[in-house]
Amino acid sequence: MWPAHIMRTIKYFKSNDALTALGSSSIFSTAEDLSKWVIHFQQALEQKDPIYLRMIETDTLNNKQKIDYAYGLEVSRRNGITNIAHDGGWAGFRTIISNFPDQKLAVILLSNDGNFDVYTNANTLAGLFLKDKVSPGPKREDLSNLPNVAVDTLLLKKYIGSYQLGPGWYVTFTLENGRIMVQANGEDKFPTDLKSDTVLWVPAYNSSVTFREIKEKAGALKYRGIIAPRVMPVKITPSQLNQYAGTYYSKELETAYRLSVKDGKLVAHHIRLGDFTFEPDLVDAGKFSSYNGIINFLTNTPKKINGFRLTNGRIKNILFEKQQ
Incomplete structure (x- = not known):
């Protein structure tokens, strides 16, 4: 059994306790055995086995909103194609079984990288067999090749400060030797490249940051679809x-x-x-x-x-x- 690996900041750490994680998981299998399962699952659906049909029966929430989650499986339609999937994440392992019953196709991914994006990669692989009918998901705009620009220091100072990306998740920008540096809480500090008056590129994150609501100071920023408002840090002695x-x-x-x-x-x-x-x-x-x-x-x-x-x-x- 290979050890699991978890990324903290930009470094990987071996998770030696992967086999001791207890709970509703810790079921270890192989791609070969899971392949036998998806073949059996396909046959059960074609034979209209009532147990398996119940497994893909979706329902609604109390507010009558329809959901894709069924009895342990997620059932969705994308570009007219039905997909039945279930992913797993435990102690640094990430897995997915993604079935396309009408096309008799299944994708099985097993990873010992805790940051592995199973859904995007499964859809990308499926797209190779389904003539791109399955969307791999939105792609982030790559600004790395755009030329860097010179921006007035007074404007850069408006961006300096801390912003909240989510609960307990903050990012702080500082101006050091004429260059904006970025640091998320608990992570290393990284340099950024200015691509316009309001947009910078963070090579370490492979993503852009756009500052918004700029008055005396930027009131917020946008990062990977997240709108992060500016916050005033609390000092602790x-x-x-x-x-x-x-x-x-x-x-x-x-x-x-x-x-x-x-x-x-x-x-x-x-x-x-x-x-x-x-x-x-x-x-x-x-x-x-x-x-x-x-x-x-x-x-x-x-x-x-x-x-x-x-x-x-x-x-x-x-x-x-x-x-x-």
Whole structure:
């Protein structure tokens, strides 16, 4: 079994605990065995097996909105072609089985890259057999080959600051030696290339950023379809950081995190995950994030830290109590 790999910033890290991840997953198979399954699935649909027909029966939400999700499978129509698919993501592995029953075609992808885009790649492969009837998805505009432009420094200063891309996800722009630098929270800092008065290209992200609502300062930016408003960062002092140090235990998960302050950062230690850093949220005091999740600290009546709640992927608000 090959180890899984997870990208953090622009580096890959081996996930050695891939086989110990428990829950509703951890089913390991091969492309050959999955091929046998899709052949059987195709035959069952053609024979109108009631169990398999029920598996592709979609429904509506409480507000009567129709959805593509059926009984464990996603059923959609794109360019007049029916697609039945299911993807999986666990401990750095990404997989998909994508069926096109009317064309008797199936695409199976197995990846040990946690950032692998299974849907886009499956549709791209399917398009080779379906004469491009299946869209590979929208392509990001590549501005890397456009010439760089010189922009007045006063205008560049209007872009400097922090912007919120999503919950716990921020990006900060600085002006250093006449060049705009970009850094997302918890990541390295990267240079950018100016392509116009309002558009810059980030080679490390292979994507563009467009500044909007420009008055005294840019009020927002657009990045990969996300409109990110400008935010005013909350400052946290070393003494404030020290109050979060301690050991926190979850009765539900029967596991603990030990938090300590090292070099001005809040560092977590877990017996299986090792050491990693929780970065403070730029807007919400008492909220920290890492590649292992987001924590919101809790206080008691005297305003002392007595625990936190952890949210990560498919878990939400798991309680960890501070140990005395």
